[in-house]
Amino acid sequence: MTTPPTLIFHHYPSSPFSEKVRLMLGYKNIPWKSVVIPMVSPKPDLIALTGGYRKTPVLQIGADIYCDTALIADVLEHIQPLPTLYPEPSKGMARILAQWADSTLFQTAMAYNLQPRGLSQLFEHAPPEAAQAFVQDRKAMSAGMARQRPQDATAAYKSYLRRLSDMLDVRPFILGDVPCITDFAMYHPLWFTRVRTSVLAGLLEATPAVLDWMDRMAAIGHGAMEKSSALQAIQVAAASVPAALHDDIFQDEHGIALGSQVVVSAESFGLEPTHGELVAATRMHYTLRRTDERAGLVHVHFPRIGYSLKPGEAA
Structure with a gap:
């Protein structure tokens, strides 16, 4: 039996988008570790993981960092398919x-x-x-x-x-x-x-x-939560290796090759850019490889919808 991954959730109590994910974690009965982050910038410990993205919340699994609740929902669905967030036929x-x-x-x-x-x-x-x-x-x-x-x-x-x-x-x-x-x-x-x-x-x-x-x-609740800290989360990332990428890692819409230095940023609210090496561009998301002096080598994942991908330079 496969051991379920340890989910580290970076959030703060009054964040509405965090409440969306907290309830999804409860609905799927997935245990999680809570790292409370500042409500406003600066957020140096979060940026060590994301490379620039500072919106709330962020989900961390080892050295994989998932930005935006739309993508986080898909990750939770993959980890625990039932009960589904996307029931047929609708x-x-x-x-x-x-x-x-x-x-x-x-x-x-x-x-x-x-x-x-x-x-x-x-x-x-x-x-x-x-x-x-x-x-x-x-x-x-x-x-x-x-x-x-x-x-x-x-x-x-x-x-x-x-x-x-x-x-x-x-x-x-x-x-x-x-x-x-x-x-x-x-x-x-x-x-x-x-x-x-x-x-x-x-x-x-x-x-x-x-x-x-x-x-x-x-009434769904937030499930089983354990408190953690930003320092512990960064240590987890530094001690981990990003998960292997799937074979369907490239759907080119920009003429930007895998291995290129790129920048990803939101299209509207919270435009702070994340720089890194493009290592995946599937039909659903982008993945950037980057290195931080504290967090080590990480993969930062963004959904395609709502985010722009542009050529960039090494940070």
């Missing part, structure tokens, strides 16, 4: 709806959640400068992006909640009798409203079917 619809939830719904919900009252509650037990640091950090990460005003976000959020409620009229989860990737993607921004900025959660009361569904999602 797995294509589930992925598309999840992508919408992780972008449009998330951005709308957070524009609502982080209005002054919500921001004040989020940092009510923190020093005064913490909220300002958070605001400046997120402004830097969203440079060039159109920002919704809270008033516009409120109107859109209410409409999205009504539409979600309609989808839950005849079934316990969004696409059927069991959760799928869509449920986890749609849940996490609403979780932030309900749990982290609860002073603003009154708008959820207009859609009781959504609240009932949220209760069912929350």
